[in-house]
Amino acid sequence: MLKLPPISLYIHIPWCIKKCGYCDFYSYVSKKKIPEEKYISNLLKDLEKDLKLIYTRKINNIFIGGGTPSLLHHKSIENLITGIKKRTKLSKFTEITIESNPKLIEYKRFKNYKKSGINRFSLGIQTFNSNLLKKIERTYNKNEAIKAIKEVKKINNNFNIDLMYGLPNQSLKNALSDLKYAVKYNPTHISWYQFTLEPNTSFYKKKLNLPCENIIFQILHQGEKFLKKSGYIKYEISSYMKLQYKCRHNLNYWNFGDYIGIGCGAHGKITKINGDIIRTIKNKNINQFINGKYLNSKKLILEKDKPFEYFMNTFRLYQPIYKKHFQERTNISINQIKNNVKKALEKKYIIENKDSWETTKKGKIFLNSLLEIFLN
Known part of the structure; x- marks a missing residue:
């Protein structure tokens, strides 16, 4: 489960x-x-x-x-x-x-x-x-x-x-x-x-x-x-x-956890029991909202976009990013991103340990370039 x-x-x-x-x-x-x-x-x-x-x-x-x-x-x-x-x-x-x-x-x-x-x-x-x-x-x-x-x-x-x-x-x-x-x-x-x-x-x-x-x-x-x-x-x-x-x-947020977003224009992210992750955006029109029309959109995060979404948050942190955590939060095997990881290692944006990855000082400075490696 x-x-x-x-x-x-x-x-x-x-x-x-x-x-x-x-x-x-x-x-x-x-x-x-x-x-x-x-x-x-x-x-x-x-x-x-x-x-x-x-x-x-x-x-x-x-x-x-x-x-x-x-x-x-x-x-x-x-x-x-x-x-x-x-x-x-x-x-x-x-x-x-x-x-x-x-x-x-x-x-x-x-x-x-x-x-x-x-x-x-x-x-x-x-x-x-x-x-x-x-x-x-x-x-x-x-x-x-x-x-x-x-x-x-x-x-x-x-x-x-x-x-x-x-x-x-x-x-x-x-x-x-x-x-x-x-x-x-x-x-x-x-x-x-x-x-x-x-x-x-x-x-x-x-x-x-x-x-x-x-x-x-x-x-x-x-x-x-x-x-x-x-x-x-x-x-x-x-x-x-x-x-x-x-x-x-x-x-x-930064650990790619879930959150409900309620109120005008609020954003949410919810993981379903089957591993699907959905993002919600609530209605920005205040009059419509207080008359019961809450949801503006609900969007499924595609499998190919999950690594980028995950690392866009976790790479902000000054702590190891555990491979087990990546798999738990995305429901994706680390084998699917091995080429991306290899490229990030070659650029010296990250270092790899047995159980985790860490961003280097260079990776933090060029964070956008690092994230582009995981962008499909």
């Missing part, structure tokens, strides 16, 4: 105060009152439909993302968590994360979020430089960002700070200053990733003065050195943890 992978739950809250020019996530700026009650009710109905696909598996982790989930009243979050617990089994140590906008953090609301079951907070700070925040169209300044961190620290020890580097006109000094501010408040986790311009964003058409490759390299090199010195372990391309505070939900 096929060993099914662990499963997480992603919940998409689509509303935002303002759409940032670099953001390519599905979000919706509402000029009217948010229909929280109706949306939560339909999220739970959406969940009920997907639960039929996961058999008896327990939900290991929950991530509430967006958009801006912290726009919702604490009662809405409480009803959501309570509704999930009534409908499914959660593992004993389920991690429940909510993404938060620094502009919207209110001590009382966040204290109630924790009472509802939220045990991890993720703050989308991006930078502590007020001028850069304005340039990338964030709705808060440096002082508000710092205040938000202090408020969350009062409520919960386990929290993440999201930062970006390579911002328009950002210098090496400014980028390192962001890390120094973040480390000062001792978060358990820091997500530090490069600012990029995606084709379907308003910034893509603008001529932004982004740092050159040499400055980006210096930022990354010196920033990683500083984080390591400050006690943070790099376990994924853009993720740094203290002790064992990995983001369990994202770690499940």
Whole structure:
């Protein structure tokens, strides 16, 4: 019998105060009152439909993302968590994360979020430089960002700070200053990733003065050195943890685990008992969604595409990739990829051990080239 992978739950809250020019996530700026009650009710109905696909598996982790989930009243979050617990089994140590906008953090609301079951907070700070925040169209300044961190620290020890580097006109000094501010408040986790311009964003058409490759390299090199010195372990391309505070939900993605995605525009990946893997995308039309039309598309991952999909996630991690794990998660023999592996070894992108593969430093630098080897 096929060993099914662990499963997480992603919940998409689509509303935002303002759409940032670099953001390519599905979000919706509402000029009217948010229909929280109706949306939560339909999220739970959406969940009920997907639960039929996961058999008896327990939900290991929950991530509430967006958009801006912290726009919702604490009662809405409480009803959501309570509704999930009534409908499914959660593992004993389920991690429940909510993404938060620094502009919207209110001590009382966040204290109630924790009472509802939220045990991890993720703050989308991006930078502590007020001028850069304005340039990338964030709705808060440096002082508000710092205040938000202090408020969350009062409520919960386990929290993440999201930062970006390579911002328009950002210098090496400014980028390192962001890390120094973040480390000062001792978060358990820091997500530090490069600012990029995606084709379907308003910034893509603008001529932004982004740092050159040499400055980006210096930022990354010196920033990683500083984080390591400050006690943070790099376990994924853009993720740094203290002790064992990995983001369990994202770690499940990167290990090619399964996840249900509910809410407008949410993506899901579910392995069936016969070894088939399907990807789901939910309806992006908010009016249709709250009137019961949840599923937009359901697509089977073809056998020939499974290796690429698997390695696209696992090669991001700084850990061995076990051959047994590959076979369990894809239901494919390693003999089917021996020529691809041989080519990756020749390019010195990976090294091979008896039971595992590992990406080399060169493989991490040229990750896209490495992945192309497994692309059919």
